[in-house]
Amino acid sequence: MSDLRKKIIQTALPLFEAKGFHGVSVNEIVEQVGTSKGGFYHHFSSKDELLFVIHDTFISYVLENAEKANAEFNSPTDKLQAIVRSFVKVFDLYKPHISVFYQEHIYLRPAYELQIKQKRDQFKQIIMQAIEEGKQCGEFRQDISVEITGMAILGMVNWTYKWYQREGVKTIEEIGDIFVDLILHAILHERFLDQNAFASILLSQK
Amino acid sequence: MSDLRKKIIQTALPLFEAKGFHGVSVNEIVEQVGTSKGGFYHHFSSKDELLFVIHDTFISYVLENAEKANAEFNSPTDKLQAIVRSFVKVFDLYKPHISVFYQEHIYLRPAYELQIKQKRDQFKQIIMQAIEEGKQCGEFRQDISVEITGMAILGMVNWTYKWYQREGVKTIEEIGDIFVDLILHAILHERFLDQNAFASILLSQK
DNA sequence: TCATACAGACCAACCAGTCGGTTTATCGTG
DNA sequence: CACGATAAACCGACTGGTTGGTCTGTATGA
Numbered sequence: 001m002s003d004l005r006k007k008i009i010q011t012a013l014p015l016f017e018a019k020g021f022h023g024v025s026v027n028e029i030v031e032q033v034g035t036s037k038g039g040f041y042h043h044f045s046s047k048d049e050l051l052f053v054i055h056d057t058f059i060s061y062v063l064e065n066a067e068k069a070n071a072e073f074n075s076p077t078d079k080l081q082a083i084v085r086s087f088v089k090v091f092d093l094y095k096p097h098i099s100v101f102y103q104e105h106i107y108l109r110p111a112y113e114l115q116i117k118q119k120r121d122q123f124k125q126i127i128m129q130a131i132e133e134g135k136q137c138g139e140f141r142q143d144i145s146v147e148i149t150g151m152a153i154l155g156m157v158n159w160t161y162k163w164y165q166r167e168g169v170k171t172i173e174e175i176g177d178i179f180v181d182l183i184l185h186a187i188l189h190e191r192f193l194d195q196n197a198f199a200s201i202l203l204s205q206k
Numbered sequence: 207m208s209d210l211r212k213k214i215i216q217t218a219l220p221l222f223e224a225k226g227f228h229g230v231s232v233n234e235i236v237e238q239v240g241t242s243k244g245g246f247y248h249h250f251s252s253k254d255e256l257l258f259v260i261h262d263t264f265i266s267y268v269l270e271n272a273e274k275a276n277a278e279f280n281s282p283t284d285k286l287q288a289i290v291r292s293f294v295k296v297f298d299l300y301k302p303h304i305s306v307f308y309q310e311h312i313y314l315r316p317a318y319e320l321q322i323k324q325k326r327d328q329f330k331q332i333i334m335q336a337i338e339e340g341k342q343c344g345e346f347r348q349d350i351s352v353e354i355t356g357m358a359i360l361g362m363v364n365w366t367y368k369w370y371q372r373e374g375v376k377t378i379e380e381i382g383d384i385f386v387d388l389i390l391h392a393i394l395h396e397r398f399l400d401q402n403a404f405a406s407i408l409l410s411q412k
Numbered sequence: 413t414c415a416t417a418c419a420g421a422c423c424a425a426c427c428a429g430t431c432g433g434t435t436t437a438t439c440g441t442g
Numbered sequence: 443c444a445c446g447a448t449a450a451a452c453c454g455a456c457t458g459g460t461t462g463g464t465c466t467g468t469a470t471g472a
Contacts, residue, residue, distance in 0.1 A: 004451085020312040022228035025427060036453045037429080043451090047428065103309060106226040148376060148384045151369050152362045159361025170354060178354045186392040193399075210417085231461060242419045243463080249417095253462065 005043040008033055012050060013096040021051055021104040051104060052112040058097035059119045062090055066126045076134030077188070081180050083127060084157060088176035091160045098161040127153065131187070140187045153183055211249040214239055218256060219302040227257055227310040257310060258318040264303035265325045268296055272332045282340030283394070287386050289333060290363060294382035297366045304367040333359065337393070346393045359389055 011033045015024040026047055030040050044050050069082035091098060108116065128150045134140035157179060164175070185193070217239045221230040232253055236246050250256050275288035297304060314322065334356045340346035363385060370381070391399070 002451085018312075020228075020310075022226075023312065026429080027427075037455095038431090038453045039451075041429070103312065106224075106229065106309065144388075145376070145384055148381055149388065151365065152385060152388055155365025155368075156358045156362040158365055159357065162361075163357050170351070175354055178351055179358060182350075182355065182358055182392040186388040208417085232463080233461080243421095244419050244465090245417075247463070 002043060004033075004035060004039060008035070008040060008043060009050065009053060013054065013100065016051075016054070016104065017096045017099045021047075021100070021107050048107075048109050048112065051100070051108060052116075054097055054100050055105065055108065055112070055116050056119075058090070058094045058101050059116055059123070061094065062087060063119050063123050065090070066123050070126050070130070075139065076130050076137060077139050077184070077192075079130045080127070080134065080153075080183070083130065084153070084180050084183065085173075085176045087157055088160065088179060089172055091164050092166065092172040095161060095164065095166075102158070102161060124150070124154065134187070139189060139192065141189050144187055149187060156182075208249060210239070210241060210245060214241070214246060214249065215256065215259060219260065219306065222257075222260070222310065223302045223305045227253075227306070227313050254313075254315050254318065257306070257314060258322075260303055260306050261311065261314065261318070261322050262325075264296070264300045264307050265322055265329070267300065268293060269325050269329050271296070272329050276332050276336070281345065282336050282343060283345050283390070283398075285336045286333070286340065286359075286389070289336065290359070290386050290389065291379075291382045293363055294366065294385060295378055297370050298372060298378040301367060301370065301372075308364070308367060330356070330360065340393070345395060345398065347395050350393055355393060362388075 008029065012024065012029050015029065015032070026037065026040055030036055033039075044053075065086040066083050069086055070079060073079045073082055105113070105116070128146055131140065131144075131146045131150055131153075135142060135144065135146065160175065164172070166172075170178075214235065218230065218235050221235065221238070232243065232246060236242055239245075250259075271292040272289050275292055276285060279285045279288055311319070311322070334352055337346065337350075337352045337356055337359075341348060341350065341352065366381065370378070372378075376384075
């Protein structure tokens with residue numbers, strides 16, 4: 001990929017994050033980059049395409065990782081753990097992307113929106129399926145709602161983009177561990193919850 | 207409050223929710239309402255004020271409820287339960303407000319932004335304090351991080367605005383119950399987690 | 413008569429996107 | 443290596459359209 005294209009994306013990202021898609025004009029972007037309107041529109045067909053590219057790089061990465069984790073592990077507990085851990089890490093790598101993703105998705109043109117939605121739904125499906133499996137094979141509690149629990153987990157993790165800071169007291173890995181701990185305490189079947197069994201499950205993944 | 211002012215807010219809300227603050231022009235709003243630019247600017251000093259009012263009605267309501275719940279109960283478990291339950295209910299009452307709140311807050315002018323941020327921080331503080339108390343008095347696990355757990359709970363609940371639908375299979379009260387159940391399983395001290403003790407805590411609130 | 417409520421033509425500012433033109437890199441050929 | 447040609451990369455003045463906000467005027471009710 002061309003250098004200028006990369007530089008435009010890198011420059012636009014924090015601007016969008018801070019001021020929103022409509023708070024930043026193309027003129028402002030090209031000025032910051034040190035290029036021109038011509039340069040911009042040589043690499044992007046529209047301002048919307050820039051927005052789409054930002055969305056897509058993030059969601060593609062997340063989906064890929066989730067599919068890997070999903071394929072690698074067998075037990076639902078291990079699967080869910082791996083998915084959550086890798087998902088949380090993304091918030092360190094792609095925080096600006098994610099902020100833009102969740103704040104500005106309304107402004108995506110329908111054709112773009114559709115592509116993004118498909119990948120997002122796939123990702124959601126992977127999580128829901130892991131919970132469903134865990135319920136059926138008895139690792140998770142029988143009395144949890146798959147749908148609501150899935151959305152609760154998604155919400156808990158997704159919300160990280162609102163508050164996570166690289167300079168904070170906890171590293172992203174620590175945050176991931178805490179999330180996994182909370183989730184497993186919340187949904188694991190009682191028989192796995194005594195100290196030793198639980199510790200061994202937690203450690204099995206590290 | 208004047209009828210027209212109310213009607214403008216009610217009309218603008220779903221428009222902002224669907225198309226975003228910048229996707230809806232003042233002309234479009236006044237056309238839908240059946241009034242004129244003059245009518246609009248007689249009641250609002252700017253388009254931004256309309257955005258602020260939407261933010262403020264929601265966050266003020268949430269904060270008020272949380273303060274009530276906080277004052278009414280003594281044990282941290284009861285407090286946290288009541289706060290979460292009342293918070294979740296808000297997503298049924300104020301869903302459009304909340305969508306706008308989380309999607310368009312970047313576009314608030316600094317002076318408005320500051321007012322909103324203060325109330326939001328107060329609310330956050332109430333939750334954090336409840337968790338801290340629960341830890342100290344032994345109702346909650348000793349090994350949880352107050353900050354991260356608090357943000358996890360906030361995220362789980364806040365994210366509801368992305369998926370909750372009034373016509374869905376679960377009512378908002380049921381969703382609230384599930385959230386409380388997940389949270390308490392995740393953070394309650396083990397000694398409260400055997401079936402009977404837990405059921406009694408859950409029921410004590412209903 | 414006077415203030416409040418509303419109407420709607422109007423304006424300055426801004427913005428995404430275009431387009432003719434210029435520079436720079438690439439490469440085949442003698 | 444030199445040279446010319448072809449295309450890709452980039453420049454920036456310009457435009458058509460839209461937007462938030464203003465201002466003068468009118469109607470209504472106390």
